[in-house]
Ligand SMILES: Nc1ncnc2c1ncn2[C@@H]1O[C@H](COP(=O)(O)OP(=O)(O)OP(=O)(O)O)[C@@H](O)[C@H]1O
Ligand SMILES: O=c1[nH]c(=O)c2[nH+]cn([C@@H]3O[C@H](COP(=O)(O)O)[C@@H](O)[C@H]3O)c2[nH]1
C-alpha cells in the first residue's frame with residue numbers, strides 16, 4: 001500500500017541512514033536498536049529489497065544473520081547491486097557467509113555448532129590502516145558471542161583476515177581495496193562485550209554517519225513533514241485512548257496543524273476510574289487538543305451482555321469501537337464541510353517490523369491495528385508519525401513535547417480495557433468492582449514509588465466466590481487477582497517480587513478488602529509469561 005508519505009520527504013532522506021537488510025535472524029531488530037542508540041538513524045528492510053527500488057541512498061549497509069545456511073536450496077540471496085552501491089558493507093554471521101559466497105570464497109558446515117562465548121584475537125594491518133578501523137580502540141583478546149553452525153573455509157579474493165578465534169580462522173575479514181567487512185560473531189547482543197564499540201566504529205568512523213538522530217531534531221523535522229503532507233487546509237481525525245502512543249502522536253499532530261486535528265476518545269464503559277474525564281482534561285484543557293469524548297458505554301455493555309468467551313468479548317469491542325469511531329468521524333467531517341482527508345494512527349516501528357517478513361512483503365502481513373478496518377470504507381489516508389520509532393523513543397519524544405511525566409510513563413492499557421479483566425460476564429456492577437480495586441492498587445503503587453519500575457500492573461476480578469470473616473460475620477464474596485510484571489517488550493515477562501513489594505501488596509490487599517464492596521480476598525498472580533500471558537483473557 002502506498003501512503004501519502006511517498007509524496008513527501010521521508011525520514012531516511014533527512015538523516016544519514018544505515019540500511020540493515022534482514023535475512024531473518026532473531027537479532028536483526030537489535031542491530032537497529034544499537035545503531036539508533038549511537039544517534040544514527042537506520043532502517044531494517046527485508047533482504048528481498050532491491051537497491052534499484054530504494055528511495056534513499058544509505059551511508060552504509062549491514063547484512064544480518066539468518067537461520068538459513070548459504071548452501072540451502074532456498075537460502076535468501078543478497079541483491080548483487082548492494083556491492084555496487086559504493087558504500088561500506090558489514091556482514092554479520094550469515095551476512096559474512098553470504099558476502100563470502102557471492103564474492104567467490106567458500107563456506108562449509110562446522111564439525112560442531114558454536115553457540116556462546118569465544119575469545120577473539122585481532123590482527124593489525126599497518127599497510128591497510130582503513131581495515132583496522134573496525135577494531136579501532138579494541139585491543140588484546142575480545143570476548144565475543146557466536147551462534148553458528150557454518151563458517152568461512154576460504155576467504156573471497158581480495159579479502160584478508162582481521163581477527164580469528166581458536167576454532168574460526170575467518171572470524172572477521174575485510175577487503176583490502178573496498179570498504180567491505182564481515183564478522184562471524186554478533187556485535188548486537190550484549191554478550192559481545194565491545195559490540196557497541198565495534199558498531200560505532202563501523203557506522204561513524206567507516207560509514208562517516210553524522211550522529212544527528214535524536215528526538216530533539218526529530219520533532220521539528222516531523223512537524224514540518226506533517227504540514228507538507230496535510231497541506232494548508234487538510235484535516236485529520238484520530239482515535240486517542242490516553243495511552244502514551246496515541247497521546248504523543250496527537251500532540252505532534254496538534255503542534256503541526258492545531259485545531260485542524262480532531263481527536264476522538266471512545267468511552268466504551270470499560271475504561272478505568274475517571275479515565276475519560278482525566279484524558280479529556282489532560283489532552284483537551286492542558287494540551288489544547290481538539291478532543292471529543294463519545295459516550296458509548298451503554299452500547300458496549302449492552303452488546304457484551306451474556307458474553308463470557310474472551311475472544312468474543314474482544315471482537316465485539318473491536319467492531320463496536322470501529323462503528324462508533326466511524327460515526328463520530330463522519331459527524332466531524334460533516335461539520336467541517338467534508339474536509340477530512342487523513343486518519344492519524346500511533347503505529348510504532350515494532351509493529352512495522354513484525355509486519356514485514358525477511359522473505360519479502362508478500363510472505364506475512366499482520367493486521368496489527370484495531371482501527372485498520374476503517375480504511376476501506378472511509379477512504380481516509382493514513383498518517384503515522386511514530387512509524388519509525390521504538391517505544392522508548394516515543395517516550396523521549398513525549399518528554400520533549402512537554403507531556404506530563406504521568407502520561408509519558410503510563411503503563412500500557414489494552415483497548416478492550418476492563419472487559420478482559422472481569423473474567424466471565426461483563427456487567428456494570430462487575431466492572432465497577434474491578435475498577436475500584438484497580439484504582440486503589442495503582443494509587444498505592446504510585447504512592448510507594450513502585451510505578452516506574454513496574455512495566456504493567458492491574459487488578460482483575462475473578463468469577464468465583466470465597467468464604468471470609470469480617471466483623472465476626474461470615475462473608476461469601478468475590479476474589480481480586482493483582483498482576484504486576486516487569487518486561488522490556490511485553491513478549492516475555494517476569495512477575496515483580498521482593499520483600500518491600502510484598503509488604504506493599506499486603507497493605508493493598510487490606511485496603512481493597514476494606515474499601516471495595518463485594519471482595520473478601522486478594523491473590524497475587526505469580527505466573528510469568530510464557531506460559532501465562534500478561535492479561536488474564
Ligand atoms: N477508548 C479508546 N478511544 C479511542 N481510541 C482508542 C481507545 N482505545 C484504544 N484506542 C486506539 O487504539 C490504539 C491502540 O491502543 P494501544 O493501547 O495499543 O495504544 P495506546 O493506548 O496509544 O498506548 P499504550 O500502548 O501505551 O496503551 C490507540 O493508539 C488508539 O488509537
Ligand atoms: O491495545 C491492546 N489491545 C488488545 O486487545 C490487547 N491485548 C493485550 N494487550 C496488551 O498487550 C501486552 C501483552 O499482553 P498479553 O501478554 O496478555 O498478550 C500487554 O501490555 C497487554 O495489556 C492489548 N493491547
Ligand SMILES: NC(=O)CC[C@H](N)C(=O)O
Nearest residue numbers: 065066093094148149150
Ligand atoms: N546466526 C547466523 O547468522 C547463522 C548463520 C548460519 N545459519 C550458520 O549456522 O552459520
Ligand SMILES: [Mg+2]
Nearest residue numbers: 241243413414
Ligand atoms: Mg492503550
